[in-house]
Amino acid sequence: MSKIAGYKDEAYIRGKAPMTKREIRILTISLLGxxxxxxxxxxxxxxxxxxxxxxxxAENGKVYAVEAKQTALELVQKNKxxxxxxxxxIIPGKAPEALAEIKEPVDRVIIGGSGGNMESLFQxxxxxxxxxxxxxxxxxxxxxxxxxxxxxxxxFDNVELIQVGISRGEGIGGLTMLKAANPIFIITGDVN
Numbered sequence: 148m149s150k151i152a153g154y155k156d157e158a159y160i161r162g163k164a165p166m167t168k169r170e171i172r173i174l175t176i177s178l179l180g181x182x183x184x185x186x187x188x189x190x191x192x193x194x195x196x197x198x199x200x201x202x203x204x205a206e207n208g209k210v211y212a213v214e215a216k217q218t219a220l221e222l223v224q225k226n227k228x229x230x231x232x233x234x235x236x237i238i239p240g241k242a243p244e245a246l247a248e249i250k251e252p253v254d255r256v257i258i259g260g261s262g263g264n265m266e267s268l269f270q271x272x273x274x275x276x277x278x279x280x281x282x283x284x285x286x287x288x289x290x291x292x293x294x295x296x297x298x299x300x301x302x303f304d305n306v307e308l309i310q311v312g313i314s315r316g317e318g319i320g321g322l323t324m325l326k327a328a329n330p331i332f333i334i335t336g337d338v339n
Contacts, residue, residue: 149181152203159194160225162218166194167259170313171285171331176200178335179255179283183207186253190242190268191215191260195223195235201257202232209234211249215241215262243267252277258284258295265291266298273302273338280338285331292332303336 156169167175175197181187181204189198192212202210212223212235220239227235238248241262256272272282282303286292292308299306310332314325 149176149179149204150183150206151176152200154196154199154203154230156196158229159196159199160222160229161194162222166196167285168313168328171311171333172196172200174311175257175283175285175333176204178333179204179257179281181205181208181255185255186251187211187255187257188213188246188249188253189257189259190246191258191262192223192237193219193259195226197257197259198223198235199226199230199232201255202227202230202235205234205255207234208254209236211236211238211253213238213240213242213245215239215245243271246271246275249275254280256280256282258282265294269295269298269302276338278339282336282338284334286334287329287331289332292334295332295334299334299336304339306334306336308332308334 185205185208187201187210190213192198192214198212214220284295296308312330314327316323317326
């Protein structure tokens, strides 16, 4: 069972790069089942929200944060420093090409964006994730979730798709109104 930090969104240094909301980060890390010594890859790291959660869970392991956009890379570095996540290795570049820098088998993979290379990413995951490994992909669009589910069923076992809708309470006139966030599709698969 993963050790969960559950850092609040406000704890992160943020810019214009997208960041996975706290509740989705907690659920994603929990579903991954990160062990303390695991090697984790976060593809499309964005601000580094999932990277920092994974670094906390894999306290004796390593987390590779792969990101193509320069502004996002700067935020990942700032959050790495802010959270003192010394087990994070930042890899600039677009996946799957940038993944060639990872020279060791991995245990867990997070896919936060595919950049149009979804099947290539899953092929890399299948080839580089050891037995007992796990892959998780988060998407905001139905089309990407459907494509990912189809591909994951080709490459992985025990594929599961869930859709998560989060609403947060917001004060209005002394009362509480629920404000919905975009629904997220979370797809998991096992490597055997």
